[in-house]
Amino acid sequence: MAENNPFPGENNTGHVWDDNLRELSNPPPRWWMIGFWLSLLFVVVYTTLYPSWPIGQQATPGLLGWTQIQEFERRVAQVEARRAPFEEQIANLSAEEIIADPGLLQYTLASAKVLYGDYCAACHGSGGQGNPSYPVLADDDWLYGGSIARIKESITNGRRGAMTAHADLLTEAEVDALSTWVVELAEGGEGSAEGWDLYRAKACNACHGEAADGVLATLPDGEIVTVGAANLTDGIWRFEPGGYESARHTILYGVNQQGVPQTRDAVMPAFGTVARVDDVEVRKLSPEDIKKLAIYVHQLGGGS
Amino acid sequence: MNTNSAVPPSSVEDLYAEADHWHVNTGGTTIHAKRMAGRWRTIKWAAASIWLIYFLGPYVRWDDRQAVLFDIPNRQYHLFGATVLPQDFWMLSLLLLFFAIMLAVVTALVGRVWCGFFCFQTVWTDVFTWIEEKLEGSPAQRRKLDQAPLDLTKVRIKATKHGLWILIGFMTGFSFVAWFADAPSLWGRFFLGQANSAAYITVALFTVGTYVLAGFLREQTCFWLCPYARIQGVMLDSTTIVPAYDVGRGEPRGRVKRGESTQNREAGDCVDCNQCVAVCPTGVDIRNGQQEGCITCALCIDACDQVMDKVGRPRGLIRYASLEEFEGRPPKALLLRPRVWVYTAIMTVALAGIFYGFSTLAAIDLKVLHERAPLYVRLSDGSIQNRYTLKILNKMPEDLAVRISASGLETFTLVGADEEIMAAPGGVSSTTVFIRVPRAALQGERQPVIFHAEATRPNGVQVTAERESVFIAPRP
Numbered sequence: 001m002a003e004n005n006p007f008p009g010e011n012n013t014g015h016v017w018d019d020n021l022r023e024l025s026n027p028p029p030r031w032w033m034i035g036f037w038l039s040l041l042f043v044v045v046y047t048t049l050y051p052s053w054p055i056g057q058q059a060t061p062g063l064l065g066w067t068q069i070q071e072f073e074r075r076v077a078q079v080e081a082r083r084a085p086f087e088e089q090i091a092n093l094s095a096e097e098i099i100a101d102p103g104l105l106q107y108t109l110a111s112a113k114v115l116y117g118d119y120c121a122a123c124h125g126s127g128g129q130g131n132p133s134y135p136v137l138a139d140d141d142w143l144y145g146g147s148i149a150r151i152k153e154s155i156t157n158g159r160r161g162a163m164t165a166h167a168d169l170l171t172e173a174e175v176d177a178l179s180t181w182v183v184e185l186a187e188g189g190e191g192s193a194e195g196w197d198l199y200r201a202k203a204c205n206a207c208h209g210e211a212a213d214g215v216l217a218t219l220p221d222g223e224i225v226t227v228g229a230a231n232l233t234d235g236i237w238r239f240e241p242g243g244y245e246s247a248r249h250t251i252l253y254g255v256n257q258q259g260v261p262q263t264r265d266a267v268m269p270a271f272g273t274v275a276r277v278d279d280v281e282v283r284k285l286s287p288e289d290i291k292k293l294a295i296y297v298h299q300l301g302g303g304s
Numbered sequence: 305m306n307t308n309s310a311v312p313p314s315s316v317e318d319l320y321a322e323a324d325h326w327h328v329n330t331g332g333t334t335i336h337a338k339r340m341a342g343r344w345r346t347i348k349w350a351a352a353s354i355w356l357i358y359f360l361g362p363y364v365r366w367d368d369r370q371a372v373l374f375d376i377p378n379r380q381y382h383l384f385g386a387t388v389l390p391q392d393f394w395m396l397s398l399l400l401l402f403f404a405i406m407l408a409v410v411t412a413l414v415g416r417v418w419c420g421f422f423c424f425q426t427v428w429t430d431v432f433t434w435i436e437e438k439l440e441g442s443p444a445q446r447r448k449l450d451q452a453p454l455d456l457t458k459v460r461i462k463a464t465k466h467g468l469w470i471l472i473g474f475m476t477g478f479s480f481v482a483w484f485a486d487a488p489s490l491w492g493r494f495f496l497g498q499a500n501s502a503a504y505i506t507v508a509l510f511t512v513g514t515y516v517l518a519g520f521l522r523e524q525t526c527f528w529l530c531p532y533a534r535i536q537g538v539m540l541d542s543t544t545i546v547p548a549y550d551v552g553r554g555e556p557r558g559r560v561k562r563g564e565s566t567q568n569r570e571a572g573d574c575v576d577c578n579q580c581v582a583v584c585p586t587g588v589d590i591r592n593g594q595q596e597g598c599i600t601c602a603l604c605i606d607a608c609d610q611v612m613d614k615v616g617r618p619r620g621l622i623r624y625a626s627l628e629e630f631e632g633r634p635p636k637a638l639l640l641r642p643r644v645w646v647y648t649a650i651m652t653v654a655l656a657g658i659f660y661g662f663s664t665l666a667a668i669d670l671k672v673l674h675e676r677a678p679l680y681v682r683l684s685d686g687s688i689q690n691r692y693t694l695k696i697l698n699k700m701p702e703d704l705a706v707r708i709s710a711s712g713l714e715t716f717t718l719v720g721a722d723e724e725i726m727a728a729p730g731g732v733s734s735t736t737v738f739i740r741v742p743r744a745a746l747q748g749e750r751q752p753v754i755f756h757a758e759a760t761r762p763n764g765v766q767v768t769a770e771r772e773s774v775f776i777a778p779r780p
Contacts, residue, residue, distance in 0.1 A: 127677030
């Protein structure tokens with residue numbers, strides 16, 4: 001082929017098609033070849049130093065002994081070391097002392113915001129705005145008290161309110177009278193005397209309090225004693241949408257009543273109690289996390 | 305015989321002798337331009353000396369710190385007495401607009417003054433070739449040296465040259481970094497290996513960049529890299545004065561013949577000595593008219609004037625002139641040109657904006673974020689509560705105790721603003737406040753509310769900021 005090359009003097013391979021289409025033998029530029037060999041060298045060095053070649057379920061460990069999980073743990077340890085002084089203070093200080101320290105409070109709120117998003121927001125809303133039948137946390141209406149101590153208690157042990165279903169205990173007329181009276185109270189009225197009489201006669205005050213504000217007694221330190229019964233005198237309804245029909249439904253079927261299908265569900269799970277699962281003690285949140293959350297919820301707008 | 309009108313042939317003959325060496329730049333070969341003293345050469349050095357500010361500026365002090373310091377880690381930009389935070393950076397865009405328009409207006413009036421006299425590419429190349437000439441000699445000697453075999457002398461000369469070039473490149477990079485760090489202490493930190501890695505990378509890039517661009521690429525940068533050379537066509541018009549060859553006077557060009565005098569010369573004033581090409585740093589022939597390669601450095605004017613003096617003809621065969629002038633039209637007055645008005649208006653607006661910005665540099669800045677989840681909360685006494693996150697930016701160099709107040713609603717309670725907020729210098733401090741409005745005082749779903757922040761500086765000056773937000777209530 002070389003003897004009858006139609007394009008002599010050119011570095012072609014002698015392969016010619018269609019008269020003039022020929023294969024040239026141009027070596028890649030030197031810089032390119034240097035880069036090529038260097039990249040091969042890089043692969044050899046890299047795969048020697050770092051885990052690379054698969055062997056069954058494993059891989060060659062690499063001379064440096066580096067692993068991803070170690071790297072991850074190292075970084076997590078870094079973050080935790082950074083947080084440790086704050087966490088230690090939070091563990092040792094009371095909630096009031098934490099609130100008094102602006103820097104620590106800022107850390108606590110930032111950290112609690114994440115916990116709130118993980119554990120609370122699904123029911124109570126991202127900003128504590130509540131959801132139908134899940135109480136608003138940003139207002140000052142508290143079924144069990146709005147002090148930090150009470151909020152901590154609610155998170156740790158959970159809450160499970162109870163109200164008897166009155167469908168079989170009251171007549172239709174009595175249910176209607178009480179519902180009407182409750183709406184009057186909620187709209188800021190005094191409430192009819194007959195309503196108050198019926199309220200007391202049917203022992204509603206045993207749970208909702210003498211003044212129908214959900215308070216059974218007030219302790220000398222200002223804490224209130226409740227069983228979680230709603231304040232009937234304010235404009236905030238425990239169960240949406242509120243008003244006559246809502247009130248009537250609650251009176252008829254109660255709250256958390258076994259065997260009553262229409263009953264209201266109102267359960268706050270316990271986040272701090274210890275349970276044994278497969279002989280391992282587990283709980284959802286540590287006391288420090290609960291302390292942070294109590295502070296966070298308290299400052300959402302209605303803490304007392 | 306009139307000696308004035310007779311051309312002394314010997315004066316131009318040596319020019320003709322070397323004329324064959326001067327070629328128009330077609331790329332591929334290094335241009336060794338001839339250096340000639342002259343009026344424009346002097347102006348060029350004077351203009352280039354502006355760049356001394358670049359090298360010396362970082363060492364100017366002001367109030368115990370660097371006068372101009374772009375402190376990126378702390379996000380503070382000190383300009384003499386003023387401190388600019390990133391929030392005020394809209395002024396930078398006005399400054400850039402100002403300079404962009406200034407470039408346009410100058411180009412429209414007197415051509416590529418930036419390219420020819422001020423551009424770093426031109427100035428650094430000029431300095432690099434000046435060093436080259438000092439070390440290697442005239443263009444002819446330089447060409448000879450380039451082709452000479454490698455011997456000890458050549459190595460010594462070349463090594464000195466490249467060493468100086470790299471040194472200038474290093475100083476260029478170091479001076480750049482010095483605007484962003486405390487310059488005097490940067491020297492120590494840099495050579496002890498304690499400076500920021502960004503400093504080393506920047507200096508390395510600038511050193512290599514300067515060395516390659518000013519040492520080797522030179523006019524190729526203007527031809528092939530710089531976009532400005534390409535857009536000059538739309539900036540120039542027929543009234544723009546640029547260094548130009550007077551075709552009517554010069555053509556037909558012809559060499560001076562022996563015994564020829566001004567009276568019996570048949571050719572035009574151009575004696576075809578090629579000196580204009582010889583001195584051109586980009587290697588173009590100005591006699592071909594305005595072209596992309598011409599950076600309007602005016603060095604050909606110096607060259608031509610000297611030749612005109614030698615051959616006893618008036619100066620100005622190549623001169624700053626507009627197209628209109630060559631066409632015999634009277635030059636248009638500066639103020640009658642719409643470009644001047646439009647460009648001046650834009651520059652004035654930009655400048656006014658910058659002055660406004662600097663005169664109203666607020667000491668504190670208040671931002672108000674209205675809580676969205678929930679938009680409002682009904683409290684047990686029937687009042688409506690809104691939650692706001694306030695962010696206070698303190699632009700002063702000291703701690704400020706900021707008091708928060710609100711106005712705009714008839715009856716309301718501001719909760720959470722009893723204590724002053726300590727705002728750290730140069731940072732944002734945030735706080736949460738609530739506004740409560742009793743049920744009876746609610747007026748509609750949306751009402752404007754204005755938050756005020758005020759603080760007293762240590763020198764007794766009261767600083768304030770305010771921000772409007774909204775109070776949201778349920779539909780009545």
